[in-house]
Amino acid sequence: MLAQLAWKNIWRNKIRSLVVITSVMLGIWAGTFIMSYVFGMMEQRLSDAIENEISHIQIHHPDYDADNDPVFVIPQSQQLLDLLDEDEKVDCYSARVLAYGMINSASTSAGGKLIGVNPAQEDKLTNISQFISSGEFLDDTDKNKIVIGKRLADKLKVKIRSKVVLTFQDVDKNIIAGAFRVIGIYESYNSSLEELNIYLNDKDLLRLLGNGANHHEIALLMNDSKEVDAYSTQLSSANPGLKVETWKELSPELNLMIETMDQSMMIFLIIILVALSFGIVNTMLMAVLERVREIGMLMAIGMNRTRLFAMISLETIFMVMIATPAGLLLAFTTIEYLGTYGLDLSAIYAEGYAQYGFKPLIYPTLGVDYYIKIVQLVFITAILSSIYPAITALRLNPVTAIRKI
Amino acid sequence: MSYPQNHTNEDSVILTEKLSKTYEGIVPVKAVNQVDLEVKKGEFIALVGPSGSGKTTLLNLLGGLDSPTSGSVIIHNQDIAQLTKNQLIDFRLRNIGFVFQAYNLIPVLTARENVEFVMLLQKIPVEVRNARVDQLLKEVGLSEQANKKPSKLSGGQQQRVAVARALASKPQFVLADEPTANLDSKTAFNLLDMMAKLNEDEGITFIFSTHDQRVIERAKRVITLVDGSLESDIVKEVLVA
Numbered sequence: 001m002l003a004q005l006a007w008k009n010i011w012r013n014k015i016r017s018l019v020v021i022t023s024v025m026l027g028i029w030a031g032t033f034i035m036s037y038v039f040g041m042m043e044q045r046l047s048d049a050i051e052n053e054i055s056h057i058q059i060h061h062p063d064y065d066a067d068n069d070p071v072f073v074i075p076q077s078q079q080l081l082d083l084l085d086e087d088e089k090v091d092c093y094s095a096r097v098l099a100y101g102m103i104n105s106a107s108t109s110a111g112g113k114l115i116g117v118n119p120a121q122e123d124k125l126t127n128i129s130q131f132i133s134s135g136e137f138l139d140d141t142d143k144n145k146i147v148i149g150k151r152l153a154d155k156l157k158v159k160i161r162s163k164v165v166l167t168f169q170d171v172d173k174n175i176i177a178g179a180f181r182v183i184g185i186y187e188s189y190n191s192s193l194e195e196l197n198i199y200l201n202d203k204d205l206l207r208l209l210g211n212g213a214n215h216h217e218i219a220l221l222m223n224d225s226k227e228v229d230a231y232s233t234q235l236s237s238a239n240p241g242l243k244v245e246t247w248k249e250l251s252p253e254l255n256l257m258i259e260t261m262d263q264s265m266m267i268f269l270i271i272i273l274v275a276l277s278f279g280i281v282n283t284m285l286m287a288v289l290e291r292v293r294e295i296g297m298l299m300a301i302g303m304n305r306t307r308l309f310a311m312i313s314l315e316t317i318f319m320v321m322i323a324t325p326a327g328l329l330l331a332f333t334t335i336e337y338l339g340t341y342g343l344d345l346s347a348i349y350a351e352g353y354a355q356y357g358f359k360p361l362i363y364p365t366l367g368v369d370y371y372i373k374i375v376q377l378v379f380i381t382a383i384l385s386s387i388y389p390a391i392t393a394l395r396l397n398p399v400t401a402i403r404k405i
Numbered sequence: 406m407s408y409p410q411n412h413t414n415e416d417s418v419i420l421t422e423k424l425s426k427t428y429e430g431i432v433p434v435k436a437v438n439q440v441d442l443e444v445k446k447g448e449f450i451a452l453v454g455p456s457g458s459g460k461t462t463l464l465n466l467l468g469g470l471d472s473p474t475s476g477s478v479i480i481h482n483q484d485i486a487q488l489t490k491n492q493l494i495d496f497r498l499r500n501i502g503f504v505f506q507a508y509n510l511i512p513v514l515t516a517r518e519n520v521e522f523v524m525l526l527q528k529i530p531v532e533v534r535n536a537r538v539d540q541l542l543k544e545v546g547l548s549e550q551a552n553k554k555p556s557k558l559s560g561g562q563q564q565r566v567a568v569a570r571a572l573a574s575k576p577q578f579v580l581a582d583e584p585t586a587n588l589d590s591k592t593a594f595n596l597l598d599m600m601a602k603l604n605e606d607e608g609i610t611f612i613f614s615t616h617d618q619r620v621i622e623r624a625k626r627v628i629t630l631v632d633g634s635l636e637s638d639i640v641k642e643v644l645v646a
């Protein structure tokens with residue numbers, strides 16, 4: 001009965017109630033959508049980072065990271081690779097020979113990271129060939145050929161078929177140089193990598209690094225991302241002499257970003273809801289104060305405080321209950337649509353995003369658990385913002401209320 | 406309870422003892438001053454007096470809407486000062502019917518639902534409720550208008566619904582503060598006739614305040630207030646037909 005009365009009361013002032021309902025709906029829609037947008041961006045960044053850059057797991061000599069000295073190779077790397085080949089949990093891997101050095105063109109020079117790869121392996125792991133914008137990626141038979149990023153090419157003022165000289169230290173700390181020809185230029189959404197990474201055949205680099213050189217890095221992708229942590233532990237104990245790291249360890253900032261995103265998004269949502277609740281409280285107070293006489297009459301004829309409180313709070317709660325599914329449905333539709341077709345912000349933001357490795361095309365996404373969390377938070381908001389107007393109604397004294405006007 | 410034994414009576418529904426209400430202010434107003442009053446079951450009482458004489462204040466005290474500065478109100482042997490706020494609301498629900506001058510009805514509910522409302526508050530079962538609503542609306546002559554909202558009813562019809570609503574909880578008595586003030590005289594008489602008939606036929610106790618001399622004539626007992634004090638209390642022998 002109270003529920004019916006509350007429901008009818010909402011529609012006494014249709015416009016006002018619709019304004020409240022619409023603003024709550026839009027608030028929920030905006031909040032939910034922005035969450036999905038940020039999550040979409042994060043997930044994309046994470047999957048890009050894993051699929052094109054760092055992979056799930058990387059293996060190094062324990063001392064390699066400290067100063068990137070080429071001496072610190074993975075001993076007997078081939079045995080390890082053979083084991084990985086046989087393991088069904090491993091999707092693919094790439095064994096890399098690394099060296100930091102200078103790249104010199106006819107006009108200028110720049111620093112770079114030389115990555116000696118088995119081209120087929122590397123391409124399978126990081127899809128590098130997809131990023132080639134001119135020329136082509138390496139192949140097994142190429143000798144003294146390199147592939148560089150567009151930014152580096154621009155910096156060095158080199159084009160396809162330009163000649164460059166790579167200078168770096170060999171395992172005996174001698175400075176050595178080699179002449180190479182640029183056969184491919186890649187463009188990455190991650191501008192810092194585009195400026196740094198130089199790809200060449202592993203055989204070329206091994207030869208130049210000298211006796212005793214071997215792979216410095218093995219990067220691998222698992223078939224199931226949930227197995228990463230367990231597999232890393234397993235590899236680590238099987239190879240006590242090696243350092244095995246997951247993407248979380250390799251890119252702690254990425255991991256931190258993802259782990260704190262939850263909280264940040266919840267705080268963001270709470271701020272939106274607090275703002276909305278002020279609007280709700282304000283409107284409901286108006287609705288109570290213009291019914292002073294009626295509320296006085298209700299108390300006089302025997303509506304007790306609990307019932308009065310329930311009636312007024314239900315009015316608030318009902319409005320939110322109408323707005324919530326509407327807002328969520330709107331958000332869901334938007335997210336599904338843009339999640340499929342993508343939201344292209346390249347016109348506005350491409351440069352800014354690229355510096356942090358984000359693509360300008362975002363696919364918003366939001367897990368079911370977030371919808372549930374949002375519903376819970378909205379429900380709490382409804383309850384909280386229903387209290388004050390209801391208390392105000394209780395404070396009315398029937399006599400003063402009736403005598404008024 | 407401290408009222409004298411000889412005042413207690415099985416028939417008495419209201420008993421006041423030196424009932425006073427003073428509104429504090431720069432000049433304190435003794436709106437109700439030392440009123441001793443006994444109302445018996447089945448009475449039909451007009452409360453009269455000049456404007457500002459304290460009629461509304463007295464009715465509010467009798468109905469437990471306001472609390473006295475001193476003195477007591479005993480309803481059906483219950484000193485209402487001893488009830489908590491919520492108990493008092495519940496007590497009103499069960500014992501007192503109210504008809505106000507205006508704003509009596511819940512605007513979003515139909516006539517029928519307005520009458521039903523107090524019974525819903527009392528959790529009266531649906532069959533009983535329906536039968537009683539039908540009967541009450543018939544008694545106030547509004548069976549035809551049962552499904553209309555107050556805004557679609559005339560002032561007189563609204564007051565009739567209010568009377569039906571006041572009776573719905575089978576109260577000990579009905580308090581009506583100037584129920585006819587907003588009505589033209591013909592409608593006012595009709596309402597009074599109806600109340601008088603309910604009083605005659607069903608013994609319902611009515612206490613109503615009024616300024617209207619011709620309405621006063623319908624009362625069986627006329628209590629006159631002046632400056633908050635009882636000036637006269639006249640019980641007529643025969644009801645004017």
Ligand SMILES: Nc1ncnc2c1ncn2[C@@H]1O[C@H](COP(=O)(O)OP(=O)(O)OP(=O)(O)O)[C@@H](O)[C@H]1O
Nearest residue numbers: 428430434436454455456457458459460461462463
């Ligand atoms: N809330 C209040 N605060 C101060 N004084 C009040 C208050 N309510 C009523 N009064 C005063 O108490 C006195 C009695 O008022 P009351 O309304 O009971 O008179 P009344 O007989 O009902 O008058 P009317 O015929 O005009 O309705 C008046 O002098 C009035 O000004």
Ligand SMILES: [Mg+2]
Nearest residue numbers: 460461462582
């Ligand atoms: Mg009055």
